[in-house]
Amino acid sequence: MSYLPGKFLTFILTLWLVSLLTFAVFQVIPGNPAQIILGTEALPEQIAALEEELGLDLPLHLRYLRWIGGVFRGDLGNSLRFSQPVLELLVNSLQVTLPMAGMALIFIVFLGIPLGIVVGRYHDKKQGLILSIVTQFGTAVPSFWLGILLMLAFAQLLKHFAPGTFVPWEENWVGALFSLFPPALAVALPKVAVLSRYVSTAFVEEGGADYIRTAYAKGLREKTVLYKHLLKNILIPVTTVMGLMITDILGGSIIVEKVFALPGIGRLLVTAISFRDFPLMQAIALYLAGMVVLINLLVDLAYCFIDPRIRLR
Amino acid sequence: MTRKVSLNLILGGALVLLFLFTMVVSFFYTPYDVNQMRSEERLLPPGGRYRLGTDNFGRDILSRIMKGTQTAFLVGTISVIIGMVMGVILGAVSGYFGGWLERIIMQINETIQAFPGVLLALMIVAAFGPGTFNTIIALSITAIPGFMRITRSGFLQYKEYSFVEAAETLGISSPGIMFKHILPNLYPTIVVAASAGFAGTLLAEAGLSYLGLGVQPPEPSWGRMLHEAQSYLFKAPCYSLAPGFTILLSVLGFNLLSDGVRDLLDPKS
Numbered sequence: 332m333s334y335l336p337g338k339f340l341t342f343i344l345t346l347w348l349v350s351l352l353t354f355a356v357f358q359v360i361p362g363n364p365a366q367i368i369l370g371t372e373a374l375p376e377q378i379a380a381l382e383e384e385l386g387l388d389l390p391l392h393l394r395y396l397r398w399i400g401g402v403f404r405g406d407l408g409n410s411l412r413f414s415q416p417v418l419e420l421l422v423n424s425l426q427v428t429l430p431m432a433g434m435a436l437i438f439i440v441f442l443g444i445p446l447g448i449v450v451g452r453y454h455d456k457k458q459g460l461i462l463s464i465v466t467q468f469g470t471a472v473p474s475f476w477l478g479i480l481l482m483l484a485f486a487q488l489l490k491h492f493a494p495g496t497f498v499p500w501e502e503n504w505v506g507a508l509f510s511l512f513p514p515a516l517a518v519a520l521p522k523v524a525v526l527s528r529y530v531s532t533a534f535v536e537e538g539g540a541d542y543i544r545t546a547y548a549k550g551l552r553e554k555t556v557l558y559k560h561l562l563k564n565i566l567i568p569v570t571t572v573m574g575l576m577i578t579d580i581l582g583g584s585i586i587v588e589k590v591f592a593l594p595g596i597g598r599l600l601v602t603a604i605s606f607r608d609f610p611l612m613q614a615i616a617l618y619l620a621g622m623v624v625l626i627n628l629l630v631d632l633a634y635c636f637i638d639p640r641i642r643l644r
Numbered sequence: 645m646t647r648k649v650s651l652n653l654i655l656g657g658a659l660v661l662l663f664l665f666t667m668v669v670s671f672f673y674t675p676y677d678v679n680q681m682r683s684e685e686r687l688l689p690p691g692g693r694y695r696l697g698t699d700n701f702g703r704d705i706l707s708r709i710m711k712g713t714q715t716a717f718l719v720g721t722i723s724v725i726i727g728m729v730m731g732v733i734l735g736a737v738s739g740y741f742g743g744w745l746e747r748i749i750m751q752i753n754e755t756i757q758a759f760p761g762v763l764l765a766l767m768i769v770a771a772f773g774p775g776t777f778n779t780i781i782a783l784s785i786t787a788i789p790g791f792m793r794i795t796r797s798g799f800l801q802y803k804e805y806s807f808v809e810a811a812e813t814l815g816i817s818s819p820g821i822m823f824k825h826i827l828p829n830l831y832p833t834i835v836v837a838a839s840a841g842f843a844g845t846l847l848a849e850a851g852l853s854y855l856g857l858g859v860q861p862p863e864p865s866w867g868r869m870l871h872e873a874q875s876y877l878f879k880a881p882c883y884s885l886a887p888g889f890t891i892l893l894s895v896l897g898f899n900l901l902s903d904g905v906r907d908l909l910d911p912k913s
Contacts, residue, residue: 341754348755356767471896473847473867475854476888479874483881582760586851590874600763601855604770612770620758627758 338631342624349620350402354395356616357609384409385609402617408610412602417614420599426500427595428588431511431518432580438519439526439576444569446523447530448557454535463531469524474583478517478590485513497593514591518583522576529572533565540564566637574630578623653904659897667713676704678711679862689882696886699869700876705886708864712887715776715865716894720845722780724838727787732834735792736822739799746796753789761786761848769857779858783845794837798830832909839902843895850891866891 365381366373381387386394401407407417450466453459498506537543538561546556585597592598596615603611681701690697696705734753738746759767765782772778802808803826811821852858853867861868869887877884 341751344751345754345758348751349758352755352759353767356771359771467900468892468896471843471892471899473850473870473888473891473895475851476870476884476891479870479877479884479888483877483884486878578757578760582762585760585762585766586855589855600766601857604766604857607770612767616759616763616767619760619763623758623760627754 335632335635338628342628345624345627346621349624350399350617351395353613353617353620354398357613358391358394398613407614410603410608410611412606412608412611417611420611421596421614421618424594424596424599427497427511427593428584428597430508431515431588431593431595432584434508434511434515435519435522435580435584436577438515439522439580440573442519443523443526444530444562447527448534448562450527451531451534451538452557454531463528466524466527469521470528472521472524474517474521475586475590477520478514478587481513481517482591497591510591511593514584514587514593517587517590518580522579522583526569526572526576530565530569533568534561537561537564563637567634570630570633570637574627577626581619581623650904650907652900653908656897656900656902656904659893660901663713663717663894663897666710667717670710670714674704674707674710676707678707678864679703689880690886697880697882699883700872700880705869705883708869709866709886709890711864712866712869712890713894715859715863716846716849719776719780719783719849719859720842723783723787723845723849724841726780726784727841728791728834728838730784731788731791732795732827734788735795736799736827738792739796740803740818740822740826749792753792756785757789761844762851765848765852766855766857769852774857774860776859776863779849779852782852783848786848787841787845790841791834791837794833795830798833799826802826802829832905836902836906836909839898839905843898843902846891846895846898 365378365385365387369377369381386397389397398408405418407421409415410417410420413420446462446466450459450462453462497510500507542564543556543561546560547553551560584595585600588595588597589601596619600612600615602608603615675695681703682698683701685698696709699705699708734749738749756764761783764786765779768778768782768785772781799822808821808825811825816825849858849865850867850870853865854871856868856871858867859865866887870884870891873880873883873887
């Protein structure tokens with residue numbers, strides 16, 4: 332099968348399997364979910380009512396169809412803990428998580444690639460070795476610990492920063508950005524180190540290629556050679572790594588949000604798990620995994636733009 | 645061929661050995677009882693009687709970190725072994741046989757990879773409850789795709805070689821060819837991946853325990869210690885530093901070891 336249609340087919344199939352898996356995980360819970368949610372003191376009528384609300388009286392396949400139908404209509408059910416539509420909760424928390432993930436991604440790209448090029452360029456000199464040691468440490472730092480350290484540093488250095496507070500966007504968007512800065516940095520820095528290591532390795536491998544020698548021989552300036560000729564050729568592996576990293580950024584955000592007590596999707600998920608709020612858990616899991624699948628598709632599409640030969644395969 | 649023992653290998657090997665040694669020692673000896681609380685000696689700074697200070701219950705931090713190596717290595721070793729065995733089998737089957745079998749396995753792989761590791765682990769914890777056993781199950785599943793990918797690409801490469809053709813001509817069974825003839829060629833790559841995978845598992849376990857959904861008290865876990873330390877961040881900053889550095893050094897050790905073994909086996913890099 333040719334490249335693009337094949338990728339689209341995988342995309343649809345994976346989304347469907349993701350929805351099945353998400354649904355299945357929450358069906359295998361031992362015991363009656365309604366009983367678990369309401370506790371031991373619940374009256375039988377209450378349990379029956381909740382069972383009906385959750386659709387537990389229906390057979391398995393009908394329950395799945397009911398749930399997935401709701402997903403398509405934008406109706407994800409009601410949260411048991413917050414007694415609010417799940418969609419509303421999801422949208423609210425995404426206003427925190429998505430900008431933070433976006434900010435982290437910006438840091439990763441704009442710090443990781445130049446750093447990698449610098450390390451690659453000086454790889455046989457002392458500066459390169461020192462930077463390489465720094466990045467080696469960077470890849471091993473747990474992001475949530477970095478978050479704790481950043482919180483300590485920001486609170487000590489900048490007296491204005493109150494850890495664990497989020498300024499809502501509509502109140503003051505500068506303040507909101509500022510409160511997302513340290514967590515985004517905590518998520519990003521270990522990934523900056525990872526990306527820079529990939530870039531520097533690719534850089535060293537590609538640096539000996541004939542076209543680079545030719546470019547230098549033509550008398551092109553070093554900057555042009557590095558950023559126009561070489562960077563273009565290492566974009567494919569870099570895009571692959573970036574695609575894999577997005578999963579880590581989303582996963583990392585779940586934990587880092589907890590460090591900074593941000594009202595994002597990670598905190599919502601942890602709350603949902605603690606209170607056994609199944610509709611909410613299901614929706615968050617489906618949403619996050621769906622986002623990863625979508626990003627993977629976008630990465631595959633990006634390959635076509637970076638290297639048009641791929642489209643013809 | 646001269647094989648280069650790199651700095652990575654020495655440093656990584658030394659760090660890993662140090663942690664292994666600490667783990668073995670912690671079975672017989674810790675400076676203080678791991679769970680003994682002393683309310684009059686809470687949050688003491690490092691130095692003095694307690695090398696790394698005490699925590700919010702007056703427990704000795706050094707002893708708890710030492711005991712924590714047991715938890716980290718238990719979870720790490722079992723998860724990586726399960727993930728490796730499953731990943732290698734799936735990768736070998738899909739790489740060697742190809743066809744619809746490969747397509748199904750790849751699709752399963754794609755689906756697992758859609759869930760960020762932490763999310764998958766949280767879903768399993770949500771369904772079955774927190775605890776060491778469920779943490780291991782969750783991290784094993786997360787580890788499968790990495791091993792599967794490298795095994796599959798290795799099999800795709802080696803099955804074209806003439807020694808495989810020769811073995812087929814001799815009438816050796818498919819499992820025989822796969823696991824006796826092709827797989828040994830991939831041992832080095834798998835060892836490198838296992839070491840890196842171990843580092844990833846250590847990080848993931850620490851993260852889950854930090855969220856309070858991994859290893860449960862009273863078993864000491866580095867991630868959980870960080871969770872407790874955060875409440876006393878401004879009062880006792882050192883309490884947050886000790887477990888954090890421990891996680892950092894253990895992950896660094898396995899990462900370096902992985903790089904070092906790769907350098908050793910592949911003279912090109």
